[in-house]
Amino acid sequence: MTNNIIEVHNLSKNYQVTNRSNGTLGAIKSLFKPDKRVIRAVKSLEFSISAGESVGFIGQNGAGKTTTIKMLTGTLFPSSGYSVVNGFDPIERKKEFKKSIAVVMGNRSQLFPDLTPRDYLQLLKSIYEIDGKVFESTVARIAKLLKIENKLDVQTRKLSLGERMKVEFLAGVVIQPKILFLDEPTIGLDVIAKRDIRKFIVQLNREEGITIFLTSHDMEDISTICNRLIIVNKGSIIWDGETDKLLNKFGRDKYISFTKSEFFEISKINQKVVDQDQATITIKVPKNEVDKTLSYLNKEQEGSNFKIHNLKLDDVIFELFSKGY
Numbered sequence: 001m002t003n004n005i006i007e008v009h010n011l012s013k014n015y016q017v018t019n020r021s022n023g024t025l026g027a028i029k030s031l032f033k034p035d036k037r038v039i040r041a042v043k044s045l046e047f048s049i050s051a052g053e054s055v056g057f058i059g060q061n062g063a064g065k066t067t068t069i070k071m072l073t074g075t076l077f078p079s080s081g082y083s084v085v086n087g088f089d090p091i092e093r094k095k096e097f098k099k100s101i102a103v104v105m106g107n108r109s110q111l112f113p114d115l116t117p118r119d120y121l122q123l124l125k126s127i128y129e130i131d132g133k134v135f136e137s138t139v140a141r142i143a144k145l146l147k148i149e150n151k152l153d154v155q156t157r158k159l160s161l162g163e164r165m166k167v168e169f170l171a172g173v174v175i176q177p178k179i180l181f182l183d184e185p186t187i188g189l190d191v192i193a194k195r196d197i198r199k200f201i202v203q204l205n206r207e208e209g210i211t212i213f214l215t216s217h218d219m220e221d222i223s224t225i226c227n228r229l230i231i232v233n234k235g236s237i238i239w240d241g242e243t244d245k246l247l248n249k250f251g252r253d254k255y256i257s258f259t260k261s262e263f264f265e266i267s268k269i270n271q272k273v274v275d276q277d278q279a280t281i282t283i284k285v286p287k288n289e290v291d292k293t294l295s296y297l298n299k300e301q302e303g304s305n306f307k308i309h310n311l312k313l314d315d316v317i318f319e320l321f322s323k324g325y
């Protein structure tokens with residue numbers, strides 16, 4: 001018997017799009033002879049997630065993350081392959097399936113602006129047939145954790161973005177899901193709201209055992225919340241493993257960033273350039289060569305404002321992508 005709460009087999013999604021030609025003539029031509037093209041958004045994904053894991057599903061813009069979440073939550077049909085989520089085929093959209101998952105999307109609100117959060121939650125209570133006592137205690141507990149107890153009776157349109165996101169979370173969790181799908185949940189929020197929400201997600205995962213499937217471009221979200229990362233590029237998985245393992249794999253090096261002097265010549269230092277613009281440069285240096293490299297750069301006046309830092313998760317991911325997968 002497997003403990004997998006999500007299983008994905010050979011899952012693919014193609015979108016068919018029509019290229020529109022310019023001008024009236026072009027529009028008429030497109031009408032009779034449409035120029036169609038297929039976008040292969042997700043290609044033969046294969047992975048599984050155990051109950052209680054906290055997984056970051058990450059990649060550059062257009063990598064296929066949202067498309068994957070939509071297929072796993074049953075809002076989009078796969079072109080081929082299938083998934084099993086909580087024992088269900090998502091495309092059947094069974095009531096028990098819908099009760100077992102929650103989806104929070106940072107850029108798409110599911111709330112009704114004219115209702116108060118409490119009214120909306122009452123609506124969910126009826127739809128999902130949540131027991132009265134369980135409902136009241138969950139709302140009270142989660143609202144306290146998210147520090148929005150005094151916002152439950154304010155019309156939603158009058159709430160700040162951060163408060164609205166917290167209500168989205170409360171609405172997701174009130175149905176007591178087993179899996180929480182999060183698509184960019186902290187996008188556009190200030191640092192305090194981001195911190196509150198991250199802390200809340202970690203608590204849900206560690207204390208209540210809710211499985212987390214998160215996409216985000218915010219490395220702080222990923223490193224705080226996720227124990228495992230699945231990295232996708234152009235619809236395919238390029239890395240799958242523990243977050244710490246990924247960091248350790250690249251942990252033998254340090255980064256040195258500095259302002260280049262007018263005498264600077266990269267050929268003289270023989271270290272890998274990670275990033276540079278007109279004024280500054282970041283090089284990757286093996287840990288045991290940091291002192292030697294720094295003293296050389298200083299002595300030869302190759303630069304100033306030296307900063308040494310350990311590899312951060314976004315550096316690692318940048319490196320993975322720059323290897324040309």
Ligand SMILES: Nc1ncnc2c1ncn2[C@@H]1O[C@H](COP(=O)(O)OP(=O)(O)OP(=O)(O)O)[C@@H](O)[C@H]1O
Nearest residue numbers: 015017039041059060061062063064065066067068
């Ligand atoms: N409804 C659609 N019709 C046609 N193409 C689409 C549609 N939705 C997404 N795509 C394309 O599929 C690819 C994957 O898109 P998707 O939104 O899944 O990426 P993503 O990884 O979530 O990106 P981002 O980080 O920018 O949100 C992109 O090339 C996108 O343009």
